[in-house]
Amino acid sequence: MKLTLFSAKSYDKHYFTQTLQAHHPDITLTEHPFALTSETVSLAQGSTAVCVFVNDTLDAPVLHALHSYGIRAILLRCAGYNNIDLPLAESLGFFVANVPSYSPEAVAEFAVALIQTLNRKTHRAYNRVREGNFNLEGFLGSTLYGKTVGVVGLGRIGMAFARIMRGFGCRLLGMDPYGGEEFVKELGGEYVGLDVLLERSDIVSLHCPLTEGTRHIINKGSLGKLKRGAMVVNTSRGGLVNTRDTVGALKEGILGGLALDVYEEEGDLFYNDHSAEIIHDDTLMRLMTFPNVLVCGHQAFFTREALSEIAQVTLGNLEDFRLKRSCRNSLVREGHLLVEGDKEPVRL
Missing domain, CATH: 3.40.50.720 (NAD(P)-binding Rossmann-like Domain)
Known part of the structure; x- marks a missing residue:
């Protein structure tokens, strides 16, 4: 064969x-x-x-x-x-x-790494210290303990992520069209609708497949329902997030942070070296100018x-x-x- x-x-x-x-x-x-x-x-x-x-x-x-x-x-x-x-x-x-x-834990752990990096700004601290600058200005983060985390998609990866966040002492909200009995019984999470999850969560993490029903689940309308200053993390599929709409939400201060390991137009970019080229995706380039945005190259599984x-x-x-x-x-x-x-x- x-x-x-x-x-x-x-x-x-x-x-x-x-x-x-x-x-x-x-x-x-x-x-x-x-x-x-x-x-x-x-x-x-x-x-x-x-x-x-x-x-x-x-x-x-x-x-x-x-x-x-x-x-x-x-x-x-x-x-x-x-x-x-x-x-x-x-x-x-x-x-x-x-x-x-x-290894659903691999993706779940990476989502947590993105949250902590964005929250505690360790990527910026690394670069600053290498230049001999030990000033802490601009690095103020939040304690995860007691925060409300919304998990969109309660499959194996979503559940693995929820277990980790429960270990941090977070309150858990979950949303999945197929139900969340295990999420409620095992982790003490609360099963809610998407609107409620967005309104109450400090952190929203996406762990669902890309279907016609989930495409652009994060859009101008859903971002408007988001708790102001909340963080959104996507380690699933780029098409779950309308990137142009997140740029607007970041500019208005609705989004407190955005961490993407996937991008809806990643097909011609990710997994290849474009460092010596001009990248013509203006939306992605604008997104990466925000200090409260992290973009990785679809490596959560790696x-x-x-x-x-x-x-x-x-x-x-x-x-x-x-x-x-x-x-x-x-x-x-x-x-x-x-x-x-x-x-x-x-x-x-």
């Missing part, structure tokens, strides 16, 4: 190669550092499956091209799947599986443990596809099967 990775970095190659050598020696790996698009899809020819990441494009032209090459398995080495046309993938007979949870788990689950999904081809068994052991297509025989 041949697996082709798109948007592959050195760390992807390391952990996938390590896992292949230990558990899947008969799978051949090919890596491409660039994203899967209609311009690059031809490089997937001859593959059994393709493996993609958050900023790869799997729209109609790409899916039809993959189908014409005889490829029937698409493996997402991430939780999100908003970049793939799932109804079309199903109609074409693709097997599509993602990695729904890879731990040894998470990368190892991503490789193991993704390759386990590929094994399940191989099993399905031979005996039509549709079980996926650890990953989550998004689409199971059986419209046409797959190429052996």
Whole structure:
């Protein structure tokens, strides 16, 4: 079997190669550092499956091209799947599986790191002290103990984040369309609607997938309901936040702080070095002029443990596809099967 990775970095190659050598020696790996698009899809020819990441494009032209090459398995080495046309993938007979949870603590811990960095201004202190300036002016923060933290999305990452914030002694508010029984029983949190959460929270942290229902959940209207001076943190998907609206809220003083590990227009920027180039995204550049804004390059997942788990689950999904081809068994052991297509025989 041949697996082709798109948007592959050195760390992807390391952990996938390590896992292949230990558990899947008969799978051949090919890596491409660039994203899967209609311009690059031809490089997937001859593959059994393709493996993609958050900023790869799997729209109609790409899916039809993959189908014409005889490829029937698409493996997402991430939780999100908003970049793939799932109804079309199903109609074409693709097997599509993602990695729904890879070290949820990694993302949750990074969200907390962003909060503490923005709150206590440790990034600014680091730079000031290196210049021999030990003045504390401008570094005044707040004690997290006793603050109200709103958690939007109570899945594995949201719950991991809530547990950490409970350890800080914070009051917890939670919102999730699928309910929050565990959040209430285990953590003593309060399950509320989004408007109430925004009105009462000192910190709002987003941990939900990007769907049509959650796109721009943080917008001019919801920001107007926010407790004045509150902080918003997004480590989930960039499209959850209307960036232009946050610029306005920052200028008006409604937002006390904004920490983003994801950005709605990150596709052409993140995971690559643009330090010697002119970045033409004026909204992002304006955002980074605010002293109370942190922007990172989608790195919340980036731990040894998470990368190892991503490789193991993704390759386990590929094994399940191989099993399905031979005996039509549709079980996926650890990953989550998004689409199971059986419209046409797959190429052996």
